[in-house]
Amino acid sequence: MLSMIRQLLDNWIVRAFFVVLIGVFVFWGVSSVVMGIGASDAIATVGGQPIKIEAVNAAYQRTLNAYATQNSGREPSKGERRLFADQALGTAIDRAAMELEARRMGVVAPPAAIRQQVFAIPAFHGPDGKFDKATFNAVLANHNLTPAAFMAEIASGLKTSQIIDAVTAGVSAPAPLVDQIFAYAAQERTVQFAQLPFAAANPPPAPAETVLRRYWRDHPGRFSTPALRDADVVVLSPALIARGEAVSQAEIAAQYQQEKAKFAQTPTRTVEIITAEDAKSAAALANAWKGGADWAAMQKAAAAATATAIVMTDAKPSDLPSATLAKAAFAATPGEVSAPVKGALGTYVFKVTKAVAGGDKPLSAVADQIRAEIQLRKARNVVDNTLSHLQDALAGSTALGKLPASLHLAKARVSVDREGMTVDGKPAGIPGPAALRQAIVKAIFATAPGNTPQAVSGPGDSYYAIAVHRIIKPALKPYDKVKADVLADWTGAQVERQEEVAAAKLLTAVKGGKTLAAAASAAGLTVTTSAPMTRAKPAKGVPPQLAQVAFSLKKGAPTMVQTQEGFVVGVVSDIAEPKPGSDKAFHQRVADSLGQSMQEDVLQTYAAALRQRDHVKINTKLLNQISN
Known part of the structure; x- marks a missing residue:
């Protein structure tokens, strides 16, 4: 090949081509350094406008924090992290597309409307039930938001809602369709x-x-042994490694201080609430309640008085329908029937049946949870650092049973059926969590005997390799x-x-x-x-x-x-067959449900059209950096 190139260089046309080719490479290389080509921090562009990776990452981190709170500190899997990143980017793209559309159409969000919406959010209200700036700043800080960023989101939401209202205006289910569905469902x-x-x-x-x-x-x-496969299995799993990772008290204390907000417990109340139309009815219901009537009796009494009776379980202040009611409920003594409380929707009478105080959980209450999180994080690092060594060992044709202990593997030799059971009907000794074991069993029955083992990614950021030795066919059990x-x-x-x-x-x-x-x-x-x-x-x-x-x-x-x-x-x-007007409430629910479904279809079509028109481009490399 080299001698051929040398011979070609004797031709002046080929020499000129190589000069041009070298010049192109030099230009690309220099321009990449000087002009910063490829160094953009835009994770996507919408209509030529960049979406910065920081904005998407911030939304992604908020999703992770919410996930950890809802799942007792458990970290999401690799697949879940990628899903959260995709969702954060998708939301940012839709918001950017709507912003461009609002700009083209001249849609604005008046400052008075922004202020009105912010002031109406119960989470920002103080003890007096009105907007409180200190509470506003504290809530935003707790969610890693700045006032400017939050106000921009509110403004964007107002502009978006105006466009959405215009797009979906008049979109409703045709009456004949509603009648047909109603007749079908109510028959x-x-x-x-x-x-x-x-x-x-x-x-x-x-x-x-x-x-x-x-x-x-x-x-x-019915009377034969199941089809079995005899296989060697090795597993590299954070879940298995984590339990052996040492964690010091200093590490636990440091993480507690860093994530103290995550362990804050919001005060909640479980409240039985009756909403009466006027103060007189509320007072009468309160007297009956104080007289010893139980909740079932009070529900009947409320219905007779055209009042509503509901139970709100583990409600936060912002969950209650009135700031005045929230203030009274969180100041009330559990088990006592309240005096009537005037609100925007009527007059309330309530009884708090369970109260959970707020505040930070002490370190002693969450130390085990933090230790498990640190152990899992360390175990993931071990997996990341070990994977390449495992792949090298497998590439060198090292038998699974002879892989070194330094690879942190869990090993097993199993004879297993498609359900993960042995011939005796007991669970096979495959190491790892249930989802990982199921994936391994499925892989064993998808692999031919004598295969070359490879490291395969599995649930929970785990990896495994299998070597199938033989297939054991079903055999009729002795009579x-x-x-x-x-x-x-x-x-x-x-x-x-x-x-x-x-x-x-x-x-x-x-x-x-x-x-x-x-x-x-x-x-x-x-x-x-x-x-x-x-x-x-x-x-x-x-x-x-x-x-x-x-x-x-x-x-x-x-x-x-x-x-x-x-x-x-x-x-x-x-x-x-249902008679027309026999169940107006159900008929209306059918109409609302069909109408909402049609509106969602219209909005999805509209959003897809905006993305296509604005030539959305995504930097998958930066997207992968977020989720990894």
Whole structure:
């Protein structure tokens, strides 16, 4: 090859080409350094406008913090982290596209509207129920937000909402469609049915030995060992390594100080609340409550007085419907009925049934959680530092059983079926969490014997390698060892067939013109009549298999279904079509649900059009940096 190039260089045309080629490389190299090409910190561009990685990373970190709070400090998996990063970027892209659209259309967010919306947020209210700047700053700081950034988000939201309102204005479900769906969902059917349970059948006497042996041979799938695979498994998993990682008290204390806000416990109250229309009704209800009425009685009393009664469980101050109510509830003594409290929606009477004080959890209460987090973080570092050594060892054809201890591997030799069980029906000794074990079993049955082991990524940032040695085919178990199982299985099959024949005779009689009651009576069975039911609300006591089929039958048409308990023969005895205006609330819910679905479809189409028009480009390298 080199000699060929030397010969070509004797040609002046080729020499000129190489000069140009070298010049191009020099220009690209110099321009990359001087002009900073490829060094952009934009994770995406929308309409040529950059989205900085810092903004997406901040949203991503807030999602991680929320995840940790909701999952007792557990860190998300690699796949979950990538999903959170994609969601953060998607939100930023949609926001940027909407900002451009608002700019093109001249949509603005007046300062007065921004201020009004901020002042209306209950989380920013002080003890007097009004906006408090100190509370505002504290809440933002707790969520790693600056006032300027938060106000910009509010302004963006107001502009976006104006566009969304304009786009979705007039989008509603057509009345004929609403009526059709309402008629479908609200139609009521009544069924009559007779049950033939296996448990009530008379089992046949035990058959001759030859019959059982024939049954044993004819049903090998029921009396054979499962297909097994014999394999070596090695696992490199943070979950397994973490338990051996040493963590000092100083490390725990340092992380506690860094993440103290995460361990802050928000004060909550569980409150029984009655909202009356006026102070007089509220006072009367309060007197009855104080007189010893329980909550069930108060709910009935509230309904009679056209008041509403609800229970709010573990509610934060911002969850309660009124700042005045929140202030009173969090100052109340648990177990005592309050005096009437005037609010925007009416007059409240309440009783606090559980109170959880707020404040920081002490280090002693969260030390174990922090230790586990640090151990898992250290274990992930061990996995990251070890993976390349494991890959090198596997590339060198080192047998899995001879991999060195320095690789921090958990090893096992297993004979396992597709369910992860041994031949004795016990869980195979595959190391790792359940999701990882399932992934390994699936891989074992997807791998041919004699394969070259490779490090494969698994759930929980884990890696594993497998070597399948042989396939163990199913084998019929000796008759003497499974004789009792054969007899039980044969008896069950005979009872099932016996009841199926009886149910078929009953079905034939009804099809022949008899009523179900008459046919069932002749067979010594009882008939049950259900309450009217809809597709969404089956009647109590009706087998689900029958309820599902009942809405495909004509009135008077019989059917037969099998359940785990036996056979059921049923007939649709009545079909009641909903009358127009019979259930206005449900009709409105159908209309609202269909309308909302159509609006969401319109918005998704609109957002996709904006992305296409604005030529969205994503820097996948920077996106990977966030989630990794």
